[in-house]
Amino acid sequence: MKRALRKTPGQYNSKKMEQEGTLSLTGKVILITGASRGIGASAAKRMARSGASVVINYHLRRDRALEVLQEVEREGGRGMVFQADVTEIKQVEEMGGAIGKKFGSVDVLVNNAYFPFEVNPIHQISLEGLKEAMDRELSALHNCTRVFLPGMLERKKGKFIIISSRVAQQPLPRLGAYAAAKAALEAMANTMAIELGPLGVTVNVVNPALTLTDASAIMPEEFRERVRKTRPLQKHLYPEDIAGTISFLASDDADMMTGTHILVTGGSHLQL
Numbered sequence: 001m002k003r004a005l006r007k008t009p010g011q012y013n014s015k016k017m018e019q020e021g022t023l024s025l026t027g028k029v030i031l032i033t034g035a036s037r038g039i040g041a042s043a044a045k046r047m048a049r050s051g052a053s054v055v056i057n058y059h060l061r062r063d064r065a066l067e068v069l070q071e072v073e074r075e076g077g078r079g080m081v082f083q084a085d086v087t088e089i090k091q092v093e094e095m096g097g098a099i100g101k102k103f104g105s106v107d108v109l110v111n112n113a114y115f116p117f118e119v120n121p122i123h124q125i126s127l128e129g130l131k132e133a134m135d136r137e138l139s140a141l142h143n144c145t146r147v148f149l150p151g152m153l154e155r156k157k158g159k160f161i162i163i164s165s166r167v168a169q170q171p172l173p174r175l176g177a178y179a180a181a182k183a184a185l186e187a188m189a190n191t192m193a194i195e196l197g198p199l200g201v202t203v204n205v206v207n208p209a210l211t212l213t214d215a216s217a218i219m220p221e222e223f224r225e226r227v228r229k230t231r232p233l234q235k236h237l238y239p240e241d242i243a244g245t246i247s248f249l250a251s252d253d254a255d256m257m258t259g260t261h262i263l264v265t266g267g268s269h270l271q272l
Contacts, residue, residue, distance in 0.1 A: 026051030034113030048077030105151030232267030
């Protein structure tokens with residue numbers, strides 16, 4: 001009779017990992033901002049299954065963040081939740097201190113936090129709405145870089161994974177503020193890749209097309225269905241589809257990738 005493998009904290013047995021096609025992230029500390037729902041929550045669960053210690057950052061929904069943590073721990077993974085508005089540097093510093101006490105330095109930062117934005121045609125978007133969208137996206141990455149990059153530089157190894165959006169290159173009506181903010185975020189990520197590469201830190205961008213999450217609920221059902229039908233794969237995108245790409249970029253298999261923009265679109269980027 002075969003003996004059952006006992007799971008140790010932060011690890012899953014290799015057979016299960018092989019069956020699920022997950023990469024080993026054992027020993028890595030990964031911070032995912034905005035991880036109480038959607039893509040962030042799926043990424044946290046996926047990477048915990050691969051052996052990482054995951055930090056589930058949230059802004060408002062502690063109940064949902066705890067649900068993600070409970071699922072991680074129920075399957076033998078390690079994690080923690082921390083409330084912080086990542087657009088506020090002091091809150092990010094407090095989060096960095098808490099992570100350091102529990103897990104040590106962050107190896108991988110997944111910049112994923114979602115921020116509401118003004119939905120209007122460009123000529124009707126207020127200047128305040130445009131500035132707010134830009135400020136939130138850029139300050140979130142800037143603050144997390146200021147706090148977590150020093151630990152990566154000390155080890156001469158680290159990864160930034162920036163979650164952007166396909167609308168940064170393929171705009172949609174009424175989403176001009178979001179498109180502009182994400183395009184600026186990507187320009188910032190490209191510069192970081194050039195500057196940090198010689199120091200051992202990689203920076204990559206994930207560009208999902210319309211993904212069915214709470215955030216995409218603002219889009220009419222008719223539009224979402226039309227998008228699905230125009231994709232060569234004829235399928236909706238779900239958070240789990242994006243989580244696999246994030247997990248790969250976090251792994252050692254992606255160590256020679258930096259400044260890369262990965263499209264996860266189901267092929268919709270090929271359509272005119």
